[in-house]
Amino acid sequence: MKKILFTSLAVLGLGITGCSNEDLGVAKSGVDEVCATMGDAESRTAMNGNSVVWSTGDEIGIFVTNGSSSTYTNTNYSLSSGAGTKNAGFSGVLEGENPVKKAAFYPYGSDASYDGSKISLTLKDTYNYKEGENSSALMACQINESAQDVLAFKNAGALMSVTVNNIPKDYIWAKLTSMTARERTTAPAIAGNAQIAFAEGIPTLTTTGTLNSSSITINFTAGNDVTSKTFYFPLPVAEYPALELSIGNGATSQVLKTKALDAKRNERYTTTITLDEVSGSVPTTVESVSAVADALATTNSVSVTDVALTETSPTVSIPKKIHRQKMSAYPLKIFLLLLLLL
Structure with a gap:
């Protein structure tokens, strides 16, 4: 069994921290390792400030065919190095006498298939919140037969x-x-x-x-x-x-x-x-200070988008709200957000 190591991306002018150049060769049956890079500015996976990096536990799918076969096998590869960087190593197991990698996608899904021109898959409609994670935005790439260990992922959606x-x-x-x-x-x-x-x-x-x-x-x-x-x-x-x-x-x-x-x-x-911290609702937006009083008759949080230069000391009359059961008036507590757009 031969272990296929990473292919260098030096020819692409990319600095690789999660991949190394130790052995070039044609993929064979056995343990296989590839170098996955992010070719787009806003790619997967963890949102590290304005940059995006691979995360521990990430998995990708690679579609593999053997010889002249038109059948593509969806093979799972797991992150093996480079967590926290834009360039990471992934490892998986290839089968067959002459396996050729054709396309790859992230995140891995066992139900995905490939017909030679497109990948069919299922998009989740429910996610669990993780701080700084972008809910597994889809990426994919086609794989060059002369560079089988290089996966240059690109965003597939928005x-x-x-x-x-x-x-x-x-x-x-x-x-x-x-x-x-x-x-x-x-x-x-x-x-x-x-x-x-x-x-x-x-x-x-x-x-x-x-x-x-x-x-x-x-x-x-x-x-x-x-x-x-x-x-x-x-x-x-x-x-x-x-x-x-x-x-x-x-x-x-x-x-x-x-x-x-x-x-x-x-x-x-x-x-x-x-949201308004008191009411927990989105403030009602009005165009001027003069419209605030009318808005406060039906809401308790108002945002003013513009304050005219002539309104050097704008004032607002706060309406009172009548409690229909006790028929008594009480002041309405509000938070008025004045956004000065000069």
């Missing part, structure tokens, strides 16, 4: 990054839902049956078939106090009429934001939402 501040302590999930809007009577699915098609070596992820889901849920543990979290939702490439973000628990939920999005491959879309 990634939505949402930071939510002041999450109520009893909330346990965040959900992103693809919805119809206005004249658009259909909406693309964001989980379920999917495929990664290659065009000139570039992978593109889309959903297919009918056994799909319109939402992705990220579950997390309730806190002892309000908290802030960043959620990463992997998205297939599509034009979404409306994407709705909501958070909640088994008893209650609230919609934080709804927006249309033309999701492009290899793009990360970011947004930050800050």
